[in-house]
Amino acid sequence: TEEEYDLTTANGRMLVNMKLTIAEMEADMAGERIRIVNDYKVQTGQPLVGDPSQPFGFKVATDEKTGRKKVIRDPEVEEALRDTIEYYLRHQSRKKALIYLNTKYHAGIAYKALKAVLANTMLYGEYRGNPSYCEAYIDKETFDRIQEITTRNIKMYAGGEETRHYLFSGLLLCPECGSKLK
Numbered sequence: 001t002e003e004e005y006d007l008t009t010a011n012g013r014m015l016v017n018m019k020l021t022i023a024e025m026e027a028d029m030a031g032e033r034i035r036i037v038n039d040y041k042v043q044t045g046q047p048l049v050g051d052p053s054q055p056f057g058f059k060v061a062t063d064e065k066t067g068r069k070k071v072i073r074d075p076e077v078e079e080a081l082r083d084t085i086e087y088y089l090r091h092q093s094r095k096k097a098l099i100y101l102n103t104k105y106h107a108g109i110a111y112k113a114l115k116a117v118l119a120n121t122m123l124y125g126e127y128r129g130n131p132s133y134c135e136a137y138i139d140k141e142t143f144d145r146i147q148e149i150t151t152r153n154i155k156m157y158a159g160g161e162e163t164r165h166y167l168f169s170g171l172l173l174c175p176e177c178g179s180k181l182k
Contacts, residue, residue, distance in 0.1 A: 042128045047071045056109055056117045057081035058134065071122070071134035080105035081117070082137060085146070088118065092149050092180065118146055 006012035038048055047060045047069055054060060059074040073081075080101060088097040098114045101107045121127060124143045125136035138146075173180060 039128075042130050042133065044068070045070050045130065045133050055120050055122060056107070056113055057137065058122060071127075073135045073137060077105070077107065078137075080107055084114070085118075085123075085138060085142075088146065089142070089149070092153060094118065094150070094153075118150065 005016050007016065041048055045068075047054070051060050054071065054074075057074055057077055058071050060069050061072045062068070063070050083104070084097050084101040087100050088094065091097065094111065094115060098109070098111050101114065102109065117123070121143070122134055123137050123146075124140045125132060125134055126140075127133035171180070
C-alpha cells in the first residue's frame with residue numbers, strides 16, 4: 001500500500017493486478033484453512049463457539065480424559081428443556097411451550113430461540129454430519145416428530161399472488177375424535 005504505481009502505464013497496471021491477485025489467493029487460502037480446522041473440530045466433537053453462542057440447553061465443558069473442550073447438556077437448564085420438549089409434543093404449540101418454559105422455569109428466552117432449539121439437530125446429538133457430536137436430549141425419531149408437528153402447524157394457501165398464513169390452525173378440536181383440525 002505504500003508503494004506508488006503509475007497506473008497510466010501497462011506495467012504499473014500489471015503490477016497492481018498481480019498484487020491484488022496474490023492478496024485474493026492468500027485470503028482464499030486462509031478461508032480454506034479455517035474450514036479445515038472447523039471440519040476437524042466438528043468431527044472430533046469440539047465446539048466451534050463458546051458458551052454464550054451455544055443453543056439453549058447446551059454449554060461447553062472440558063473433557064477430563066482428553067483435556068479437549070466439548071459440548072454437553074447444560075445441567076442448569078436440562079430439566080427445563082426436557083420438560084418443555086415433552087410439553088411441546090403434548091400440546092403441539094411453540095407459543096404455549098415458550099410460555100410454559102418461561103413461566104415455570106423463568107428461562108427468559110425468546111420465541112425465536114425456542115424455535116431454533118426445537119429445529120437444532122444437536123437435540124439428538126448430531127451436528128454438521130457428526131452423529132455423536134454432543135450429548136443428546138432426545139432420539140432421532142422424536143426429533144423428526146417435532147419437525148413434523150412444526151411443519152404441520154403452519155398452514156399456507158397460495159391463491160394467485162397472495163399467500164395466507166393460518167395462525168389458528170390446530171386450535172380447534174374435532175368433537176368426535178379429539179384430533180386437531182387443520
